[in-house]
Amino acid sequence: MMPTSEVGNASDAYVPVYSSSEVLEKLQEKWNSGKKQPYPAMYSSIIGGITLDPALMVIPIDDHMVHRGHGVFDTAMIVDGYLYELDTHLDRFLRSASNAKISSPFPRSTLRNILIQLTAASHCKKGSLRYWLSVGPGDFLLSPAGCPTPAFYAVVIDVDFSQCREGVKVVTSTIPMKAPQFATMKNVNYLPNVLAKMEAEEKDAFASIWIDDKGNIAEGPNINVALISKEKELLLPFFDKILSGCTAKRLLALAPKLVEQGILKSVTTRDITVDQAKNSAEMMYVGSGLPILPIIEWDGQPVGDGRVGELTLALSDLLWEDMTAGPETQRLCVPYV
Amino acid sequence: MMPTSEVGNASDAYVPVYSSSEVLEKLQEKWNSGKKQPYPAMYSSIIGGITLDPALMVIPIDDHMVHRGHGVFDTAMIVDGYLYELDTHLDRFLRSASNAKISSPFPRSTLRNILIQLTAASHCKKGSLRYWLSVGPGDFLLSPAGCPTPAFYAVVIDVDFSQCREGVKVVTSTIPMKAPQFATMKNVNYLPNVLAKMEAEEKDAFASIWIDDKGNIAEGPNINVALISKEKELLLPFFDKILSGCTAKRLLALAPKLVEQGILKSVTTRDITVDQAKNSAEMMYVGSGLPILPIIEWDGQPVGDGRVGELTLALSDLLWEDMTAGPETQRLCVPYV
Numbered sequence: 001m002m003p004t005s006e007v008g009n010a011s012d013a014y015v016p017v018y019s020s021s022e023v024l025e026k027l028q029e030k031w032n033s034g035k036k037q038p039y040p041a042m043y044s045s046i047i048g049g050i051t052l053d054p055a056l057m058v059i060p061i062d063d064h065m066v067h068r069g070h071g072v073f074d075t076a077m078i079v080d081g082y083l084y085e086l087d088t089h090l091d092r093f094l095r096s097a098s099n100a101k102i103s104s105p106f107p108r109s110t111l112r113n114i115l116i117q118l119t120a121a122s123h124c125k126k127g128s129l130r131y132w133l134s135v136g137p138g139d140f141l142l143s144p145a146g147c148p149t150p151a152f153y154a155v156v157i158d159v160d161f162s163q164c165r166e167g168v169k170v171v172t173s174t175i176p177m178k179a180p181q182f183a184t185m186k187n188v189n190y191l192p193n194v195l196a197k198m199e200a201e202e203k204d205a206f207a208s209i210w211i212d213d214k215g216n217i218a219e220g221p222n223i224n225v226a227l228i229s230k231e232k233e234l235l236l237p238f239f240d241k242i243l244s245g246c247t248a249k250r251l252l253a254l255a256p257k258l259v260e261q262g263i264l265k266s267v268t269t270r271d272i273t274v275d276q277a278k279n280s281a282e283m284m285y286v287g288s289g290l291p292i293l294p295i296i297e298w299d300g301q302p303v304g305d306g307r308v309g310e311l312t313l314a315l316s317d318l319l320w321e322d323m324t325a326g327p328e329t330q331r332l333c334v335p336y337v
Numbered sequence: 338m339m340p341t342s343e344v345g346n347a348s349d350a351y352v353p354v355y356s357s358s359e360v361l362e363k364l365q366e367k368w369n370s371g372k373k374q375p376y377p378a379m380y381s382s383i384i385g386g387i388t389l390d391p392a393l394m395v396i397p398i399d400d401h402m403v404h405r406g407h408g409v410f411d412t413a414m415i416v417d418g419y420l421y422e423l424d425t426h427l428d429r430f431l432r433s434a435s436n437a438k439i440s441s442p443f444p445r446s447t448l449r450n451i452l453i454q455l456t457a458a459s460h461c462k463k464g465s466l467r468y469w470l471s472v473g474p475g476d477f478l479l480s481p482a483g484c485p486t487p488a489f490y491a492v493v494i495d496v497d498f499s500q501c502r503e504g505v506k507v508v509t510s511t512i513p514m515k516a517p518q519f520a521t522m523k524n525v526n527y528l529p530n531v532l533a534k535m536e537a538e539e540k541d542a543f544a545s546i547w548i549d550d551k552g553n554i555a556e557g558p559n560i561n562v563a564l565i566s567k568e569k570e571l572l573l574p575f576f577d578k579i580l581s582g583c584t585a586k587r588l589l590a591l592a593p594k595l596v597e598q599g600i601l602k603s604v605t606t607r608d609i610t611v612d613q614a615k616n617s618a619e620m621m622y623v624g625s626g627l628p629i630l631p632i633i634e635w636d637g638q639p640v641g642d643g644r645v646g647e648l649t650l651a652l653s654d655l656l657w658e659d660m661t662a663g664p665e666t667q668r669l670c671v672p673y674v
Contacts, residue, residue: 015387015451015455016385016387017389018384020392020393023390026384046363048353049352051354053356055357057397059396059398061394061395066396069526101532113350118352132404139494140465140492143531144531145538175518176518176519182513182529188405189527190479191406191524193405194405194407194479195438197479198481221479
């Protein structure tokens with residue numbers, strides 16, 4: 001490191017030029033506080049392997065995903081040492097990539113193998129596995145023509161989640177929705193989603209709900225919305241303008257059990273107007289980390305009787321049971337060493 | 338590194354777990370081919386200094402800009418050892434950050450000082466300086482509440498640019514435009530822009546033009562559009578739904594000189610319908626790296642007489658002169674050591 005000159009005005013302060021080993025030290029400094037690191041392992045196709053060093057869980061700044069948002073992602077939950085619905089998420093991941101014109105550096109089976117080995121190497125039994133495909137590093141231009149090799153990244157994140165039984169407040173989002181072409185592919189252009197979430201938090205709500213240009217309910221900022229009508233119908237919006245949620249689809253597959261038992265009247269995907277939604281008996285968010293989060297207040301008005309609904313909890317139990325003890329087709333046993 | 342097991346099926350191949358020093362070696366491998374590296378220097382607030390090692394020009398994967406696109410950027414050209422319009426670009430950069438709810442880790446004067454020292458350390462006399470503000474690394478969640486410290490990154494990119502005198506072909510984009518709230522702030526959610534550029538390249542065009550929902554011309558994928566009517570009016574669209582281009586604004590400030598000289602009739606910002614645009618005498622892209630790029634064909638039809646226009650070249654000369662020999666208010670002499 002070159003000597004630092006002390007100057008009175010911070011804006012004129014000398015900016016040090018670090019050697020490679022100094023850069024590595026600086027990156028590692030922030031993780032040396034002794035606190036438990038929340039990401040036990042990362043895979044990067046740039047290095048062709050796994051790192052357990054959080055300081056080196058990095059991506060080249062010239063990757064097209066970093067500076068142009070040209071990347072897609074997906075997640076799978078790690079539940080008691082099992083990967084839940086990995087194949088469903090992986091299928092959506094590759095559909096997103098295709099829609100974003102991103103090819104994969106490896107065939108699907110290799111991506112899947114890497115994700116399983118990464119989870120095993122992480123020793124994490126409860127958390128989430130997040131992964132990205134990008135056109136890769138290149139020349140900082142808008143066109144990906146200068147990005148020769150696509151990149152694959154994956155991180156295991158320790159998360160101590162449990163079944164949500166408390167209800168939350170929501171607000172209608174004033175942030176513009178993305179065009180259907182972009183809302184239906186899971187890409188990293190989430191600034192509208194971030195601002196929608198921040199808007200809700202500023203209003204002491206958990207999250208928001210988007211209403212589409214036809215006046216129908218759409219989705220939350222990174223989560224689907226479902227409701228139960230006063231006639232005990234489970235209703236979800238069509239997936240034509242919103243992300244096709246893997247957990248929402250699993251809910252649609254499992255909920256008919258409650259119809260057979262006479263608890264629900266029907267399970268339907270259709271357009272739902274704001275008025276219909278505001279007159280529902282129960283509402284909920286549906287997403288992979290929850291799996292169901294009851295909604296008890298919307299724009300300051302109670303949903304139904306303003307309490308967590310019984311049918312919402314019945315659906316939550318159904319999904320939670322599937323996540324924690326469901327069939328082997330949905331759950332992959334991680335081969336920890 | 339753990340031993341690699343050789344297996345017949347690549348999809349079951351052992352994925353190595355690397356030590357920290359091995360990761361660094363792997364990152365450096367791709368730059369060891371002896372070719373000239375295109376990015377001579379990077380600043381990162383994560384390390385609090387500058388690196389000249391391209392392998393370490395990285396960003397933490399948990400930075401909110403990487404996985405949620407919650408980052409803004411801007412560029413300034415380095416022209417013969419001078420930074421062109423740095424302050425104008427820096428002002429827009431901070432406006433973008435404010436609109437994206439991103440604070441800066443440093444006051445404006447410190448950001449400016451870092452950018453100047455980075456350029457000096459790069460020894461680059463011709464290229465571009467690109468910089469980003471992000472809410473910084475955090476916990477991978479959608480809300481930035483878990484991102485305690487915003488981050489500032491900057492890279493110097495060697496680019497051998499020269500005044501563009503050849504005309505290009507363009508096509509009308511079929512990719513949906515971003516909502517005005519997002520089109521007017523320069524953030525990294527550029528997937529629509531990337532796909533618009535790729536669409537044009539697939540049609541053997543240089544880039545595309547977006548038409549807004551009122552049928553007025555808007556902008557190119559990362560570049561403004563201007564035209565000259567048959568009455569010799571210079572016309573640019575309003576900046577209410579598109580990025581307020583620094584070079585386009587400089588053009589608006591300089592072009593009245595050509596009106597005084599009787600070369601142009603007027604300089605106007607207004608709504609321009611597609612029909613008006615398609616009947617123009619000359620058309621051009623306007624952007625910081627060009628500064629003017631003549632457009633000679635649009636959707637297979639010639640613009641004007643299908644040749645590079647004289648007034649387009651006169652405007653190009655005006656901006657090129659300003660970039661290379663303009664007043665000190667526009668050009669900052671870089672204090673190379």
